Amino acid sequence: MLTSDLKIISANVRKDIIKMLESAGSGHPGGSLSSVELVVSLYFKHMKFNPKDANDPDRDYFVLSKGHVCPVLYAALAQLECFNADELHTLRRVGSRLQGHPAKDKELPGIEVSTGSLGYGLSIGAGIAAGMKQAKKSNKVYVLMGDGEQQEGSVWEAAMAAAHFKLDNLCAIVDNNGLQIDGATKDIMNVESLADKYRSFGWSVIEIDGHNLEKIDKAYTQFKAEKGKPTAIIAKTVKGKGVSYMENLDEWHGKIPSKELAKKALEEIDTSLN
Amino acid sequence: MVEVFGNKATRFGFGEGLVELGKENTKIFALGADTTTSVAINDFKEMFPDRFLNVGIAETNLLGMAAGLAVAGFIPFVSTYGVFASGRPWEQIRTTICYSNLNVKIGGSHSGLMVGPDGATHQALEDIAIMRCLPRMKVVVPCDLIETKKAVISSAYSDGPVYIRYGRENTPIFTRDATPFVIGKANVLRDGNDVTIMACGTMVYESLMAAEILEKKGIKTKVVNIHTIKPIDEETIIATAKECGAIVTVEEHQLYGGFGSAIAEVLVKNFPVPVEMVGVKDKFGESGKAIDLMAKYELKDVNIADAALKVLKRK
Numbered sequence: 001m002l003t004s005d006l007k008i009i010s011a012n013v014r015k016d017i018i019k020m021l022e023s024a025g026s027g028h029p030g031g032s033l034s035s036v037e038l039v040v041s042l043y044f045k046h047m048k049f050n051p052k053d054a055n056d057p058d059r060d061y062f063v064l065s066k067g068h069v070c071p072v073l074y075a076a077l078a079q080l081e082c083f084n085a086d087e088l089h090t091l092r093r094v095g096s097r098l099q100g101h102p103a104k105d106k107e108l109p110g111i112e113v114s115t116g117s118l119g120y121g122l123s124i125g126a127g128i129a130a131g132m133k134q135a136k137k138s139n140k141v142y143v144l145m146g147d148g149e150q151q152e153g154s155v156w157e158a159a160m161a162a163a164h165f166k167l168d169n170l171c172a173i174v175d176n177n178g179l180q181i182d183g184a185t186k187d188i189m190n191v192e193s194l195a196d197k198y199r200s201f202g203w204s205v206i207e208i209d210g211h212n213l214e215k216i217d218k219a220y221t222q223f224k225a226e227k228g229k230p231t232a233i234i235a236k237t238v239k240g241k242g243v244s245y246m247e248n249l250d251e252w253h254g255k256i257p258s259k260e261l262a263k264k265a266l267e268e269i270d271t272s273l274n
Numbered sequence: 275m276v277e278v279f280g281n282k283a284t285r286f287g288f289g290e291g292l293v294e295l296g297k298e299n300t301k302i303f304a305l306g307a308d309t310t311t312s313v314a315i316n317d318f319k320e321m322f323p324d325r326f327l328n329v330g331i332a333e334t335n336l337l338g339m340a341a342g343l344a345v346a347g348f349i350p351f352v353s354t355y356g357v358f359a360s361g362r363p364w365e366q367i368r369t370t371i372c373y374s375n376l377n378v379k380i381g382g383s384h385s386g387l388m389v390g391p392d393g394a395t396h397q398a399l400e401d402i403a404i405m406r407c408l409p410r411m412k413v414v415v416p417c418d419l420i421e422t423k424k425a426v427i428s429s430a431y432s433d434g435p436v437y438i439r440y441g442r443e444n445t446p447i448f449t450r451d452a453t454p455f456v457i458g459k460a461n462v463l464r465d466g467n468d469v470t471i472m473a474c475g476t477m478v479y480e481s482l483m484a485a486e487i488l489e490k491k492g493i494k495t496k497v498v499n500i501h502t503i504k505p506i507d508e509e510t511i512i513a514t515a516k517e518c519g520a521i522v523t524v525e526e527h528q529l530y531g532g533f534g535s536a537i538a539e540v541l542v543k544n545f546p547v548p549v550e551m552v553g554v555k556d557k558f559g560e561s562g563k564a565i566d567l568m569a570k571y572e573l574k575d576v577n578i579a580d581a582a583l584k585v586l587k588r589k
Binding site for chain 1: 303324325327329330332334335337338339340341342343344345346347348350365366369370373374375376
């Protein structure tokens with residue numbers, strides 16, 4: 001798929017994120033918007049994934065460790081027609097398959113495992129990757145985490161194990177938007193240098209601009225060729241990317257725009273395509 | 275007399291069951307956390323090295339990777355000391371495994387006071403409580419080596435998460451291969467109609483001994499092995515309450531939230547009868563020989579018999 005097409009899909013995903021959050025009245029716009037290109041490139045270009053059969057045994061696996069940004073995943077899955085896009089508007093409502101954090105037991109196609117308590121996804125991904133190795137299967141495993149999430153100790157238990165077990169079929173993606181609920185990650189509890197940390201744990205590390213679709217493409221391609229060690233893609237991103245009044249502001253971690261501001265956001269996203 | 279066929283720790287039943295499963299099912303995976311020899315999963319490792327992972331001293335990753343293996347279609351068994359298998363990774367068990375309804379089996383070894391000299395840090399006395407409160411989790415506490423082996427094998431074919439609690443110390447083997455075992459179905463091991471002792475795990479044997487003491491006083495005691503604490507066998511518990519009218523519950527675990535509480539929940543809702551509970555009374559354990567600790571914490575046959583006499587007065 002062409003970069004120009006991925007750019008259009010990214011804009012549509014962004015618009016869906018804004019619409020579904022506005023409709024839900026709660027949720028997490030900032031981190032959803034910062035992850036858009038990373039998720040779109042995966043689902044529309046790199047991952048082996050059959051929208052008509054989300055449980056295809058030959059699929060690649062995606063674990064959304066930063067589960068609170070599930071609107072980006074729901075929007076991408078809807079764009080792929082895994083389910084009807086109308087269902088996006090049930091987000092966070094009673095009886096919905098689109099829970100506030102991804103829920104496996106609601107059986108929404110494409111949700112591999114329940115996530116939302118931070119720091120768990122990398123272990124889950126390592127387990128899937130170890131299983132694929134044992135079964136001598138070539139499926140890849142992608143885990144998307146946040147930078148604030150790197151403060152969880154369990155991430156590093158998993159990082160140690162993934163390198164030890166040589167899980168070169170595992171790719172950790174850090175959406176490094178630099179902000180968490182209480183403020184800047186560097187002020188709350190500094191996690192940098194993430195690249196040095198992963199490298200010293202025995203990982204192959206790729207640092208990119210997490211909104212540059214060409215750089216993202218190269219990084220995923222490099223991961224797929226890696227032998228003997230897991231790959232960490234540290235993607236520098238902008239929290240709230242694409243909506244000017246949200247960009248780089250921690251207050252938009254879990255705040256919903258008013259009707260007028262949502263309209264403005266949708267217009268800005270449309271304009272960005274021209 | 276209670277017939278005894280040997281004296282061996284239930285952990286070896288866990289290990290034997292796992293090996294048997296490994297032979298019959300290539301989806302069986304085992305994971306340990308540095309304690310693989312002491313929790314007796316090393317035979318599995320020797321026989322099926324490509325289906326075994328030792329994650330080191332990292333219990334949150336132990337449960338997390340097991341969850342991933344279940345997502346990938348395997349039936350992972352993890353095992354380490356009960357405190358570390360159930361306590362530290364509790365939220366992984368809750369949010370990743372139970373909420374996703376993943377097919378992960380958790381072995382909590384070294385349960386109860388009988389761990390002995392290592393003291394309170396290593397004596398799992400709260401695991402039944404913190405596991406049975408989780409939606410979808412099944413909790414099985416087998417009474418001897420043979421039953422532990424059956425519990426392991428049955429758990430592999432019982433869909434969803436299962437916690438199996440077992441121990442390190444040698445304990446009497448008093449069930450046979452032919453003794454029935456179905457997850458969720460209690461076994462009446464001795465009949466009587468004056469009082470019923472309901473027990474799980476190591477306390478089943480002590481309860482059978484207590485029934486002998488009571489027999490000498492002319493009291494006919496029923497002893498029920500309730501190896502599955504969740505889902506609990508309500509039918510047997512209610513029928514027994516109707517027949518005997520007085521119940522003693524016995525567990526090597528804290529009284530708050532544990533096995534006795536689970537029995538009481540069934541009784542108060544359906545057929546309330548007087549209950550006495552034998553267990554650890556809101557205290558931490560301590561170092562000492564297993565036999566000395568069981569006496570000090572009043573978990574011996576004589577203590578169970580005393581509780582039976584007490585509950586009979588309330589009948």
